[in-house]
Amino acid sequence: xxxxxxxxxxxxxxxxxxxxxxxxxxxxxxxxxxxxxxxxxxxxxxxxxxxxxxxxxxxxxxxxxxxxxxxxxxxxxxxxxxxxxxxxxxxxxxxxxxxxxxxxxxxxxxxxxxxxxxxxxxxxxxxxxxxxxxxxxxxxxxxxxxxxxxxxxxxxxxxxxxxxxxxxxxxxxxxxxxxxxxxxxxxxxxxxxxxxxxxxxxxxxxxxxxxxxxxxxxxxxxxxxxxxxxxxxxxxxxxxxxxxxxxxxxxxxxxxxxxxxxxxxxxxxxxxxxxxxxxxxxxxxxxxxxxxxxxxxxxxxxxxxxxxxxxxxxxxxxxxxxxxxxxxxx
Amino acid sequence: xxxxxxxxxxxxxxxxxxxxxxxxxxxxxxxxxxxxxxxxxxxxxxxxxxxxxxxxxxxxxxxxxxxxxxxxxxxxxxxxxxxxxxxxxxxxxxxxxxxxxxxxxxxxxxxxxxxxxxxxxxxxxxxxxxxxxxxxxxxxxxxxxxxxxxxxxxxxxxxxxxxxxxxxxxxxxxxxxxxxxxxxxxxxxxxxxxxxxxxxxxxxxxxxxxxxxxxxxxxxxxxxxxxxxxxxxxxxxxxxxxxxxxxxxxxxxxxxxxxxxxxxxxxxxxxxxxxxxxxxxxxxxxxxxxxxxxxxxxxxxxxxxxxxxxxxxxxxxxxxxxxxxxxxxx
Numbered sequence: 001x002x003x004x005x006x007x008x009x010x011x012x013x014x015x016x017x018x019x020x021x022x023x024x025x026x027x028x029x030x031x032x033x034x035x036x037x038x039x040x041x042x043x044x045x046x047x048x049x050x051x052x053x054x055x056x057x058x059x060x061x062x063x064x065x066x067x068x069x070x071x072x073x074x075x076x077x078x079x080x081x082x083x084x085x086x087x088x089x090x091x092x093x094x095x096x097x098x099x100x101x102x103x104x105x106x107x108x109x110x111x112x113x114x115x116x117x118x119x120x121x122x123x124x125x126x127x128x129x130x131x132x133x134x135x136x137x138x139x140x141x142x143x144x145x146x147x148x149x150x151x152x153x154x155x156x157x158x159x160x161x162x163x164x165x166x167x168x169x170x171x172x173x174x175x176x177x178x179x180x181x182x183x184x185x186x187x188x189x190x191x192x193x194x195x196x197x198x199x200x201x202x203x204x205x206x207x208x209x210x211x212x213x214x215x216x217x218x219x220x221x222x223x224x225x226x227x228x229x230x231x232x233x234x235x236x237x238x239x240x241x242x243x244x245x246x247x248x249x250x251x252x253x254x255x256x257x258x259x260x261x262x263x264x265x266x267x268x269x270x271x272x273x274x275x276x277x278x279x280x281x282x283x284x285x286x287x288x289x290x291x292x293x294x295x296x297x298x299x300x301x302x303x304x305x306x307x308x309x310x311x312x313x314x315x316x317x318x319x320x321x322x323x324x325x326x327x328x329x330x
Numbered sequence: 331x332x333x334x335x336x337x338x339x340x341x342x343x344x345x346x347x348x349x350x351x352x353x354x355x356x357x358x359x360x361x362x363x364x365x366x367x368x369x370x371x372x373x374x375x376x377x378x379x380x381x382x383x384x385x386x387x388x389x390x391x392x393x394x395x396x397x398x399x400x401x402x403x404x405x406x407x408x409x410x411x412x413x414x415x416x417x418x419x420x421x422x423x424x425x426x427x428x429x430x431x432x433x434x435x436x437x438x439x440x441x442x443x444x445x446x447x448x449x450x451x452x453x454x455x456x457x458x459x460x461x462x463x464x465x466x467x468x469x470x471x472x473x474x475x476x477x478x479x480x481x482x483x484x485x486x487x488x489x490x491x492x493x494x495x496x497x498x499x500x501x502x503x504x505x506x507x508x509x510x511x512x513x514x515x516x517x518x519x520x521x522x523x524x525x526x527x528x529x530x531x532x533x534x535x536x537x538x539x540x541x542x543x544x545x546x547x548x549x550x551x552x553x554x555x556x557x558x559x560x561x562x563x564x565x566x567x568x569x570x571x572x573x574x575x576x577x578x579x580x581x582x583x584x585x586x587x588x589x590x591x592x593x594x595x596x597x598x599x600x601x602x603x604x605x606x607x608x609x610x611x612x613x614x615x616x617x618x619x620x621x622x623x624x625x626x627x628x629x630x631x632x633x634x635x636x637x638x639x640x641x642x643x644x645x646x647x648x649x650x651x652x653x654x655x656x657x658x659x660x
Binding site for chain 1: 362364368372375379386416420457548
């Protein structure tokens with residue numbers, strides 16, 4: 001059944017139901033008024049972000065199932081909330097929908113959103129629908145964080161170590177693989193990182209609550225670009241070492257099989273949604289204990305230095321400044 | 331100059347500058363981090379909404395100047411905040427931009443947004459850019475309201491009077507006029523209501539602060555549809571009188587010249603962004619004094635009754651139930 005068959009009122013009714021009407025214990029008005037209304041936690045700061053996934057710009061439906069798209073649309077926003085050390089609370093979803101979009105696909109989309117939301121007890125409290133030739137989903141998300149635990153991009157200081165969670169470059173390789181229509185048996189991990197990224201919400205809160213991260217950002221545009229955001233906001237430079245950048249086994253294999261340079265994925269490949277953060281020397285021991293204890297998976301990749309921009313010390317011993325690439329979230 | 335000529339980084343730099351970097355006295359982080367961060371006012375509820383204007387679905391650039399589009403995109407969200415009795419505080423702007431969009435048009439768009447924002451001291455604290463074939467603007471807005479002054483759609487009670495601010499049906503006539511390319515000398519008021527609506531922020535707050543409105547909604551989808559939202563949320567019916575619906579002089583003239591039924595604009599024409607509200611009998615005297623004193627322009631159009639749905643008592647003395655039309659904001 002197409003959404004044009006059931007009409008807007010019925011579609012909204014089903015969406016409300018899929019979102020549990022946006023109910024939650026601190027929510028005064030959920031879905032169904034001009035605005036949602038909620039009681040903020042006393043003493044906490046509110047944080048807020050907006051992000052979009054646009055058909056033909058970010059993805060194509062021939063390789064992106066609607067359920068995973070819903071998960072990802074929520075996860076990319078969760079990732080921004082995590083990078084502030086905050087907890088996600090409420091989301092609003094604005095959709096542009098082609099008239100021939102199926103009801104089943106809308107339901108899958110919202111099921112995916114609710115799956116990603118439920119782990120964090122995030123509520124979808126409102127939204128908007130517009131018919132349009134191309135599909136897009138714009139999500140705004142609100143979170144909260146204790147006043148002294150907010151982590152910005154501007155706290156990096158000379159001498160701080162630079163760490164990254166997980167492995168990097170996987171999502172951009174995964175994107176290449178799913179969009180080139182290879183059989184789905186190949187590179188399940190790389191595909192999964194691209195199609196079904198999980199935000200590092202636990203890690204972000206752990207680093208913020210224990211005052212370990214002096215600056216933090218999520219890896220959405222690629223290491224070179226995102227690290228530059230930290231250096232610019234902090235008024236410092238960064239030196240990272242090629243030999244320290246953590247690749248996954250599959251990325252190593254994929255780059256070797258295709259003859260491509262693994263560094264291109266690691267430096268310029270976006271959408272990994274790992275956390276990149278700086279750590280003062282006095283806090284590094286505590287972080288190392290957490291890593292050893294299995295509380296967080298993170299790798300040191302370099303350090304904050306005087307100056308500006310991001311430089312890479314290659315395996316060949318040469319130091320090269322990295323070019324400034326784009327970003328779209330601000 | 332096209333936006334593709336200056337690159338994303340420079341574009342974001344200019345947008346930040348146009349938005350005054352999202353600064354404000356209660357804002358901890360403005361534009362330029364993963365999230366914006368702010369301190370909510372203690373004891374207040376937060377309200378939040380999202381809305382979109384999409385090229386070719388809602389408007390065409392051949393009649394909609396970018397500066398007015400920016401104003402309107404902010405105003406339609408201000409209107410939702412006003413309908414809760416709340417004060418607008420922060421906005422996030424997610425844009426889909428065609429590659430050949432001009433830098434001058436982007437600047438006009440943001441200038442228009444900032445004009446609409448400045449009256450309310452609203453801050454634009456973040457955003458997102460995606461290149462796309464069609465332009466769209468999705469805005470999420472956050473406001474706040476004292477706990478006991480929030481006005482929902484669900485507070486209408488049998489016997490309450492139904493009021494509307496200003497005149498209604500003007501925007502849909504204005505839309506017809508601007509999109510049919512008549513000379514701009516004709517019907518300046520109707521054009522203005524469509525192209526440059528002003529949210530009724532002062533009126534919304536006045537009605538909420540003095541506990542005059544028992545239920546309230548902004549007129550975005552048309553009187554019949556929006557009043558039905560109040561009746562459904564309140565579990566009541568509504569009776570309105572054709573003879574009481576306030577038309578503007580220009581709408582009367584336009585309907586007469588074109589031979590169209592003025593009721594079609596007044597009942598089913600959306601985008602007026604007036605406030606529709608219900609008033610308990612005990613509060614009507616106070617409202618009438620405010621109207622007489624020039625504090626608010628509002629007209630009584632009917633009353634809340636037992637039952638369900640919206641009925642219209644025509645000038646011919648016949649009572650007709652109004653059909654259920656669509657809506658897209660939830």
